[in-house]
Amino acid sequence: MIRSLTTAILASAWVSGFAASAANLPEATEHPHIVILFVDDMGYGDAGCYNPDSKIPTPHIDGLASAGMRFTNSHAPGPLCHPSRYGLVTGRYPFRTDVNLWPRQALLEEGRMTIASLLQSGGYRTVMVGKWHLGFDERGYDQPLPGGPVDRGFDEFFGMRASTDIPPYFYIRGDRAVEPPTEQIDDNQSPGWSPIQGAFWRGGGIAPNLKLGDVLPRFTDESIAAIESHGNRPEETPLFLYVALPAPHTPWLPSEAFAGRSGAGMYGDFLMMVDHEIGRILTALDQAGMADDSLVIFTSDNGPVWYPADVERFGHDSAGGLRGMKGDAWEAGHRMPFIVRWPGKVQPDSVTGQVICFTDLLATFAAILDTELPRDAGEDSFSLLPVLLGEQPDEQPIRPAVVVPAGAGMFSIRSGPWKLIDGLGSGGFSQPRRVKPEPGGPVGQLYHLDDDPGETENLWLARPDIRDRLLSELDRIRQSDRSRPE
Secondary structure (H helix, E strand, O other), rough: OOOOOOOOHHHHHHHHHHHHHHOOOOOOOOOOOEEEEEEEEOOOOOOOOOOOOOOOHHHHHHHHHHHHEEEEEEEEOOOOHHHHHHHHHHHHOOOOOOHHHHHOOOOOOOOOOOHHHHHHHHHEEEEEEOOOOOOOOOOOOOOOOOOOOHHOEEEEEEEEOOOOOOEEOOOOOOOOOOOOOOEOOOEOOOOOOOOOOOEOOOOOEEEEOHHHHHHHHHHHHHHHEEEEEHHHHHOOOOEEEEEEOOHHHHHHHOOOOOOOOOOHHHHHHHHHHHHHHHHHHHHHHHOOOOOHEOOOOOOOEEOOOOHHHHHHHHOOOOOOOOOOOOOOOOOOHHHHHEEEEEOOOOOOEEEOOEEOOOOOOHHHHHHHHHHOOOOOOOOOOOOOHHOOOOOOOOOOOOOOOEEEOOOOOOOOEOOOOEEEEOOOOOOOOOOOOOOOOOOOOOOEEEEOOOOOOOOOOOOOOOOOHHHHHHHHHHHHHHHHHOOOOO
């Protein structure tokens, strides 16, 4: 883990570390196949490799960790689905745009570099399967849907516009609906769970032949087809496959083979199924002879919908000891499992405490391509390649502070072991969402996460030096158009 450092040492370490790692980069790096396995609403403590007390068997995720590097301080750029995906795809913090426009228009402006367009320009075949959730310029579902994956760097796309609890429900191939959502489905909830858990979905339009329980395995089938078809491509063409699985997000719909098999109810059963589907994709890579030449990244978009009552009921802590849940400024909302397997490059069974963000993938892929990012791309992206290659010790931060917005207009900033939240409460799904400051009391939250990972001791008043430094840094990053140096 990164040690507690003073402000001067932190700044010096980052500058010297960044310069040293850049100087030590190889002149040219091999262009591996790249596969991102991006699941939905999975907690930091769900997989056994992050939580030995997990009640959910995850052998395939655990196997990736054994064969690669496990990050213990990886952060989503937002604690909800669409801001997290925006940051992942663009290398830019989601608070720099209005991500709430996604239901009717494309969030990614034409010409903005994405991880797909970057790799496409480097000779990759780029394929996306799964949940987009970054909007299309919608003019009716019997019309083309511009502004989506195939207009932002992906050669091929099969997926859905958003989650499987947000209508309308229909598959998209390229930029056209496979079948428009001409039929209707009613609201659904599960007895014994909160209104947003279980087999929950919202009523609305649905394509005639689409069944919500079939979506997860269908996306796996499409991912496998993309891998198998790659054997027909020229040998020098690498594959970039972005698999955005819509699970274990609600509705929790485990197939019969997994129902009742975990120790964490419907949620655990569905996550077992997710792990199985990941195993199918990894097996396809191996059978295609591509596994040894593939950089595989596994993570989740944000934290789980798992309440304290669920922990008590099942004895399973989806947050793995962290505070909060999906949507929160607290750690469980945005600290995510993050695993990288890259045979011959990444040391097996390795662990790093480097504080990173999903936005860093764009700069990492640019480093693999041995190319520079232009100024108007990846504004908040820093290459993780030195960490992956074992060249960057944890004592030298690979990037400056990570900023994550939450709800209620609140922001968190993480710098080394310190975390500041510029308000009181969770800012998200957990209660209390917002707390009014008391006279003379703290107006925000400050935690030393190395000593207090559960965010139980607020040091806002006790450490004004750290508080003021982080408030100033947060304001600087928010007011500027970038955090990556020009």
